[in-house]
Amino acid sequence: MAKILPRKDVVIMGLGWTGAILAQELTDAGLDVVAIERGPWRDTATDFNIGYMPDELRFAVRKDLFLSPAQEAMTMRNSISQTAMPMRDYGSFLPGNGVGGAGVHWNGFVWRFHPSDFALKTQLTKRYGARRVSELQLEDWGVSYDELEHCFDQFEYLTGTSGKAGNLNGQMIEGGNVLEGSRKRDYPTPPLKMPYASTLFIEAAKNMGLHPFPAPAANLSRPYVNPLGVSMGQCTYCGYCERFGCANYSKGTPQTTILPVLMKKKNFEVRTESEVLKINLHPDGKTARSVTYVDRAGQEYEQPGAIILLCGYGLMNVRMMLLSGIGHPYDPASGEGAVGRNYCYQTQGAGARLIFEGKHFNPFIGTGALSATIDDFNGDAFDHSKLDFVGGAGISCGSSNGRPIGYHPTPRGTPRWGSKWKKAVAETYQNSLGIGAQGSSYPVRGNYLDLDPTYKDRFGRPLLRVTFDFPDNDIRMANYMSDQLEKIGRSMNPKELTVSRASKGWNSVPYQTTHNTGGATMGANPKTSAINRYSQSWDVSNLFVLGASAFQNNAGKNPTGTVGALAYWTAEAIRDRYLKKPGALVPA
């Protein structure tokens, strides 16, 4: 029997990036907030201590901080004609678990999506005609870059992001990203120092007439105090960043930016090692009454709340909606239904490895987001009229993960083990650099999320089923990017250049990226979106769904800058509009 608890103003599922932002903003608005978090409590001094944090085997290989499939697994298949099988180990993507969520062990790239990414259907149809995009299931987001500009700014200043503006109030600034949307002010801290590999890439890109700039990073180039009064330290370029907590208070995470303030508030409480099982609706089905959760001891509780926020990471938000009967599940056969629709990923197949002689790249010096990037082939920043695809990629070269277990560049033809392999690694480690293309991912009818008909979790609830393969459009895009990488790579005169190409058949085993988007998308039409422009469920008006599940399409950029901006946008809407007049903020 579930124990019924006293009602709260706000109940949040998950205390990662979005949960922490919403909790901070809504407690500031005077509301009584409880966050229910599946994983353990985590803090810098106790959990990311410098004495044991750089343990590559524990954190990067054995994935100590991540969600384990024993706790919550998923099934996957490439198309509806296949039977989905459970992922026995998370590989392709690594969901977070515990206070801070994936915000603890992320790299720290803080991008703003391009203005056109928010209205892709309108933009591409206008520029290239409806036929060109007919194989895609595009929708506009119902919110524009200009509306979100101040929210992007808020997230960048919260995290102390290091970078250089390229478009300040419409004025282009050399050395910054001149292809970005207009911003009202510069980043709060200057860019990180560029490593040698990036300086060579910058030189090559400039020689080709392209526009390189330092990637915006929540790995701080200098000490910083954020608007909440929380101090952060200067990054040491320690190289144990992606998959690790930062021992140095230098990576923008919920722990280093919000929690020191939030945890002191009397109107905030977090319950850890407590998993939300279901959202309970009132009999009319139009508002939510409570959430049911279970704690570590197996005790079940019902926590009533006036406002319920799903902040559990995109994939988990979608599963929770489906398990709770919220909204209409998407059906790929008819194209109807919104929950599970437009699931996208990130198209990562294009890459280049360059091997030189006599260089010293020192790849052990690095940060999660230390790189130089070009946006010249990203989104719709370039003309696609004579190309056979839409979309693009950010092309980057940096220094991030040159660690002893995971990083072993070798020339082509090297045996995969033994003394020859060891010799090749020793010779190549200092002489090699990589250039990567992080590609957009656009929605098609057959890529979606639903509940698996066969496999269940330990509570007997169906697992989430991921049906996904890289759409043909995105494969063509990635191959075009491989061509660009080849041109840039050749111009750098390496001894050896290897360029990889994308192919069909998404594989859930090798790590690619934890940038899962869509499934509970935002939009102006309840038939093609699960939430309105304020992240409010079209069907259950006191339920808001945060995170990248809202994206109608994924850009050639990491998502969390946009996730953070949308979180501030929703907090503002709840504070300034919903609290004054609870109910649907947009008529359905």
Ligand SMILES: Cc1cc2nc3c(=O)[nH]c(=O)nc-3n(C[C@H](O)[C@H](O)[C@H](O)COP(=O)(O)OP(=O)(O)OC[C@H]3O[C@@H](n4cnc5c(N)ncnc54)[C@H](O)[C@@H]3O)c2cc1C
């Ligand atoms: C290795 C790695 C590197 C990354 N690097 C970057 C990067 O450089 N730039 C970038 O933009 N993005 C990056 N990301 C993605 C980024 O971390 C996420 O976009 C971001 O954390 C999403 O925020 P969120 O609040 O939606 O989810 P999270 O921060 O993951 O928080 C969700 C929380 O909800 C909890 N939860 C889930 N289900 C339940 C439930 N049923 N009950 C209770 N609690 C629940 C989870 O335990 C978790 O703590 C990276 C991710 C990974 C894993």
Ligand code: SF4
């Ligand atoms: S590279 Fe910098 S931000 Fe990342 S963990 Fe090390 S000190 Fe922290």
